[in-house]
Amino acid sequence: MLLGLLAPPRCLSCRAPLVRAAAGPGLCGPCAAAVERSSPVAFRADAIDGGIAPLPYEGTGRRLVAALKFGRLAVVAELGATLIADRAPAGWLEATIVPVPAAPLRARRRGLDPAWELASALVGQTGAAAAPALRRRDRRHQRGRSRAERLARPPVVDAVADAPRRALLIDDVVTTGATIDACARALRLAGSVEVRALALAAVPPRRAVGDREPAP
Numbered sequence: 001m002l003l004g005l006l007a008p009p010r011c012l013s014c015r016a017p018l019v020r021a022a023a024g025p026g027l028c029g030p031c032a033a034a035v036e037r038s039s040p041v042a043f044r045a046d047a048i049d050g051g052i053a054p055l056p057y058e059g060t061g062r063r064l065v066a067a068l069k070f071g072r073l074a075v076v077a078e079l080g081a082t083l084i085a086d087r088a089p090a091g092w093l094e095a096t097i098v099p100v101p102a103a104p105l106r107a108r109r110r111g112l113d114p115a116w117e118l119a120s121a122l123v124g125q126t127g128a129a130a131a132p133a134l135r136r137r138d139r140r141h142q143r144g145r146s147r148a149e150r151l152a153r154p155p156v157v158d159a160v161a162d163a164p165r166r167a168l169l170i171d172d173v174v175t176t177g178a179t180i181d182a183c184a185r186a187l188r189l190a191g192s193v194e195v196r197a198l199a200l201a202a203v204p205p206r207r208a209v210g211d212r213e214p215a216p
């Protein structure tokens with residue numbers, strides 16, 4: 001903790017030292033400019049009514065997702081939630097937030113659940129309602145599996161509570177949409193009539209996803 005206070009602040013994306021201490025979680029000039037320039041990405045899955053991520057899953061967006069998974073989770077989650085909230089279409093945040101559940105082995109380690117942390121930060125910033133209504137039953141990691149494998153064998157998700165009528169799924173990154181789709185189907189089976197999704201970053205739909213992407 002003390003080291004954190006003494007070390008110069010660094011950009012949350014590229015780790016470059018920040019010349020001026022940022023008031024809150026900070027990005028360096030080039031990374032902040034890259035975020036400003038980027039357009040939100042619309043992603044698709046059969047069972048959702050719409051999906052938006054503020055950043056494409058490349059460059060700064062990709063580095064922030066990595067920082068969420070392996071780095072300073074809480075501060076990056078606050079920044080990620082701010083970006084998601086700023087770029088969410090009007091009215092979407094009036095639904096009940098449902099974090100995309102981590103695979104069981106990961107969920108045990110509380111500090112390593114990016115979707116949960118993003119959802120918590122979003123609730124804190126917006127005052128939205130939240131319901132952790134979903135559970136993953138499969139133990140497979142999506143990471144390291146090819147796009148074809150992920151689409152052929154999506155994660156197994158079911159509802160553990162009454163699903164909100166209007167649900168808003170939150171995840172850190174969307175690549176194939178297989179996980180989001182499984183979550184949305186489980187919510188609809190449990191009573192949701194509207195399911196939308198927001199993520200920090202997403203692969204633009206028209207772009208092919210390379211095999212062995214290091215992401216769920």
Ligand SMILES: [Zn+2]
Nearest residue numbers: 011014028031
């Ligand atoms: Zn930077």
